[in-house]
Amino acid sequence: MDIIAEIPKEEYIKKCTSACAGCSSSLNLRYVTKAAGPDTVLVVPACCTSVIQGIYPNTAMNIPVYNIAFAAAAACASGMSNAFRQAGKKTNVIVYAGDGGTLDIGIQSMSGAFERGTDFLYICYDNEAYGNTGMQRSGATPLGARTTTTPTGKTDAKKDIDAIIAAHDPPYMATACSAYPQDIFKKVEKALTFRGPTFIHILAPCPPGWRYPTEKTIEMGKLAVKSGMWVLYEREYGKLTISAPSKAAMKKPIPLEEYLTPQGRFKGIERKNVEILKQRITKNLQRLAAEEAAP
């Protein structure tokens, strides 16, 4: 059966949010919440979603949202999950955090929550910079990308948070991208069937931050996957499966330039940085293919 037909019609994020035009994160949130259903609490640290949900006394969300300080999402969720389980409740506890709140300021509390086996789903939606504060560099910003604090392009590579999460050996972890909402739906649904900490890292193209026209949000996500710059996979009890869209892309990735050129943030990127990015893509694809093939 087509996955589209399986996706519930219920909406847990209402229309008229205060998201930017072309925001892929609100699209992610729509499918995450559809997969999670109404018995769910979202724990949200400082990030774009703090804004997207609306201003008190209004909220765009039709499930409870607990906003918490920047560094504290996973720890807060840890307390919440333990309290629900102690009370015999199965309520899903989902952290929905940006890349800054995950890779940078929130990494300690996240690591702690994973190490303790907290029963929760941690979702990092990654627009590769501090979007809410006007696109400053984060640990997730790729090499060569311009942000307001890397005006000539970032000189360091993107932090490999997935490797860090994998080192915690969670029962389930996955990557996803807002251009593939059915894939997001399936992965969130699956993650919530596990007991213990699970992780989904969603690439979330950002028109004002990445500097492309708002109507190109889906296309930008697809280009990220087709170029191999972003790879969709899931890892269940350590066993890697590369997801269908990336399987196709891995056979014959499109030239990286097709992904970089439409984005203003990569304007004027140095040739050597493009080469480094290409080398990293090749190496990453080889590494993942080898891991998947391993018995």
Place this chain on the structure above:
Amino acid sequence: MRKIATGNKAVAEAVKQAHPAVVAAYPITPQTEIVETMADYVTSGQLASRYIQVESEHSAMAACIGASITGVRTFTATSSHGLLYMHEMTNWAAGARLPIVMANVNRSIGPGWNIWAEHTDALQERDTGWLQVYVATVQEAYDATLMAFVIAEHNDVLLPVMVNLDGFSLSHIMQPLDTVEPGDFIPPLHLPHAIDPKYPTSYGGLTGPNDHFRFRWDIERSMRDSVKVIEATQKEFANRFGRSYGFTEDYLCEDADVVLVSMGTFGKEAEVAIDILRKEGIKAGSMRIRWFRPFPKLALAGKEVVVVDRDYSFGSGGILAHEIMAQTKKDVCSVIAGIGGQEVTYDDLAGFVRERRMGTEFWFGVTGNV
């Protein structure tokens, strides 16, 4: 039941009897005995709680917040740097109106590393919206912890409560402890704003200036309302268990010409000092401030006041002295003593009263009156 216990054990015993659903804590000297004892209670099945062994104090308070908003009882304990590290989250806990109870074992702040008693750690939290009580004996540490849950969870309060006990000079000393059966003294917690997915609500999202301002006033209104809740709780405790507590503990203050004001264990030493002074014909009394937040109305009219601060606000003065001066509009003799665990005896305290000069500040062992 009568036993012998340390201040830390007394706190842990009271927490066990309050049955928190979730305890989240991180170890720090001199608080460690509390978290070790809690871990033992949970592991041995004496306490049916979830004990979250977090990776930091910031996460300890965040975990308590996440648990508390589901409507269950929570507890944590910390000290010194741990308290300062969780400062962002102590603000969040009060702002989110969560009745979290925390024991703070008062300790100085580095550098250099110093593990001994001082009140500057907790007093740096004075503006966060937490109620703060300072205790002086093992028995009081136990009693105040039991009462803290009742007060914090009262629907006229719904603010977190910090029980402060001096590092080592109370946390690690052994005194008699008479435990009670709390029964329904601690009623079940009914958090009116608990998360319920059946009634989806957003908490702590973007809030405009007018609403934010109103919410701050709500905290202050509850802080003021907490006065009668504290009074009623202490009265009920006395009725049930026979031990009476006030906002302050006054010793021979009524007819005193001069009152020595202090907090924590110094307050017990001060009573010995007063006996010495009385024998010398000096009409002195001791007032031990128990509740620092809400700050009580003090009966100090017509008396000279000597304030001992085991803390300091650089560029301003002794924190307790300033609170008292602001309220009483009188010059006090401000003594700064005991910082970093400096030894201060009852003879020293008696000396502060004998040598008092109103309107001056004196760093014991360091400066003359300045």
